[in-house]
Amino acid sequence: MKVVFVYGGYESLGIELLSAFLKQNGIDTDLEFFPMLFDDGLIDSKPLSKIFMHKRHRVRELLKKKPDIIGFSATTDTYAWCCEIAKEIKKHSDVPIIFGGIHATALQEKVLKEDFIDYICVGEGERPFLELCKKLGSGDASINIPGIGHKNNGKITIRQPDTLEKELDTLPFADKDLFYKSSPCFREYYSIMTSRGCPYNCFFCNNNVYRNIYKTSCLLRRRSVENIIKELSEALRKYPYKAVIFEDDAFVSDKKWSLEFLERYKKEINRPFMCLINPRNIDEEIAFSLKEAGCMNVEIGIQSMEPDIRKELLNRGETIEEIEKGVKALSHAKVPFNIDHIGGIPGESPEKIEEAFYKYLTWKPNRITYFYLTYYPGTRISEIAIEKGIISEQEIKDLEKGKSLSFEHGGNLSEKRRRFHDRIRTLGSWGVFFPKIALMVISSPNIKRFIPENHFFGRVIPAILNILSGKEIRGQFILKKYFYHFIRGGF
Numbered sequence: 033m034k035v036v037f038v039y040g041g042y043e044s045l046g047i048e049l050l051s052a053f054l055k056q057n058g059i060d061t062d063l064e065f066f067p068m069l070f071d072d073g074l075i076d077s078k079p080l081s082k083i084f085m086h087k088r089h090r091v092r093e094l095l096k097k098k099p100d101i102i103g104f105s106a107t108t109d110t111y112a113w114c115c116e117i118a119k120e121i122k123k124h125s126d127v128p129i130i131f132g133g134i135h136a137t138a139l140q141e142k143v144l145k146e147d148f149i150d151y152i153c154v155g156e157g158e159r160p161f162l163e164l165c166k167k168l169g170s171g172d173a174s175i176n177i178p179g180i181g182h183k184n185n186g187k188i189t190i191r192q193p194d195t196l197e198k199e200l201d202t203l204p205f206a207d208k209d210l211f212y213k214s215s216p217c218f219r220e221y222y223s224i225m226t227s228r229g230c231p232y233n234c235f236f237c238n239n240n241v242y243r244n245i246y247k248t249s250c251l252l253r254r255r256s257v258e259n260i261i262k263e264l265s266e267a268l269r270k271y272p273y274k275a276v277i278f279e280d281d282a283f284v285s286d287k288k289w290s291l292e293f294l295e296r297y298k299k300e301i302n303r304p305f306m307c308l309i310n311p312r313n314i315d316e317e318i319a320f321s322l323k324e325a326g327c328m329n330v331e332i333g334i335q336s337m338e339p340d341i342r343k344e345l346l347n348r349g350e351t352i353e354e355i356e357k358g359v360k361a362l363s364h365a366k367v368p369f370n371i372d373h374i375g376g377i378p379g380e381s382p383e384k385i386e387e388a389f390y391k392y393l394t395w396k397p398n399r400i401t402y403f404y405l406t407y408y409p410g411t412r413i414s415e416i417a418i419e420k421g422i423i424s425e426q427e428i429k430d431l432e433k434g435k436s437l438s439f440e441h442g443g444n445l446s447e448k449r450r451r452f453h454d455r456i457r458t459l460g461s462w463g464v465f466f467p468k469i470a471l472m473v474i475s476s477p478n479i480k481r482f483i484p485e486n487h488f489f490g491r492v493i494p495a496i497l498n499i500l501s502g503k504e505i506r507g508q509f510i511l512k513k514y515f516y517h518f519i520r521g522g523f
Contacts, residue, residue, distance in 0.1 A: 111434030
């Protein structure tokens with residue numbers, strides 16, 4: 033039995049974990065990787081992306097690998113692209129196709145109705161996908177597996193997943209070779225998760241969907257310190273990486289565990305790293321431990337500085353005082369940090385957004401990342417938008433088909449509203465380099481209207497400058513990816 037995964041643009045830790053579990057259980061796996069040059073969310077150009085996509089060639093190469101089943105992991109932003117590739121595959125082969133990921137989990141029946149999709153995987157996929165592979169490999173047509181949806185003579189049957197994987201230490205380490213052989217630049221930065229899930233329930237996040245699927249109030253499960261140090265040590269011998277990217281949704285949510293881990297990480301791994309942290313989890317002790325262990329960048333999700341909006345629309349529990357305390361602790365410990373902000377939240381006035389950016393710039397972050405609000409299917413904030421008539425039926429249909437603008441390019445904002453937010457994003461992106469000028473511009477309405485509303489000027493150029501300054505681990509990979517695959521004509 034052989035599974036071939038299809039993925040584009042970046043490394044997928046989820047697919048690497050799936051592949052490792054399948055291989056451990058005797059299933060062969062492979063990958064068809066699309067570099068997605070000029071169609072990766074950062075630098076987008078439809079004419080150039082068509083030149084470098086090589087869709088038909090890659091589908092031919094995929095089928096040469098003789099898969100027994102082909103797997104896609106799709107977010108809402110990548111769903112339309114995944115469908116495009118799946119349709120192309122079905123023109124040349126009847127190999128079954130399975131879709132997993134958050135989009136298939138949130139819109140189970142609607143995804144499975146597509147005639148080019150044979151199965152879906154709902155939620156975490158290791159055990160459901162393994163059972164499906166065993167059934168298909170043995171020729172057993174009775175598909176009745178928790179977490180798997182299938183079609184039988186046009187009739188759709190979907191079994192919801194039973195339970196979450198609780199004992200993470202029993203799972204194999206991620207199959208890094210799957211992506212490393214496709215794009216060697218992935219080797220320089222080792223991505224890893226020390227946990228699964230999140231202790232929080234933000235209304236705009238995919239964890240909001242998973243909580244509903246698994247009927248649980250807490251998704252968080254954590255690996256042991258010993259297990260993580262073992263993976264990082266083995267990987268350091270096999271792939272002498274430069275830095276580590278911890279992909280956890282809330283890296284230091286357990287203070288006792290975090291202090292123990294950071295102490296051992298410094299002694300046994302000693303590589304620079306970046307992580308994502310909820311500001312309520314940061315105090316002086318955590319901040320200085322992060323610095324001592326080699327943290328070169330922290331991503332902080334703030335999203336809004338309006339207390340009522342944070343509470344009612346975003347379900348963010350930390351107070352403004354907790355945010356400011358966390359930022360102050362990072363600054364005191366000299367830990368560089370980025371700030372994430374969501375633009376276009378209903379009820380948030382332009383004046384309040386400008387006040388928030390004025391505050392951000394006084395904190396002197398490495399970068400302010402401005403994401404446009406997108407009403408992703410299955411999230412509570414999308415339900416609120418539907419209830420209040422904020423989004424139209426056509427917008428809902430576009431979201432379900434993956435045809436709406438991504439969080440990088442405008443989300444669900446109208447063109448008129450997007451122009452204001454484009455200017456604010458440009459101001460924040462350049463303001464980290466010239467804070468005094470940016471603060472002056474915020475205070476001057478006559479100057480603000482001349483700020484460019486261009487994605488390339490407001491997002492891409494500042495991002496490249498941050499990368500070249502050595503402040504962005506993830507960004508360094510993106511530039512190297514472009515160089516590596518561009519000189520190979522997109523292959």
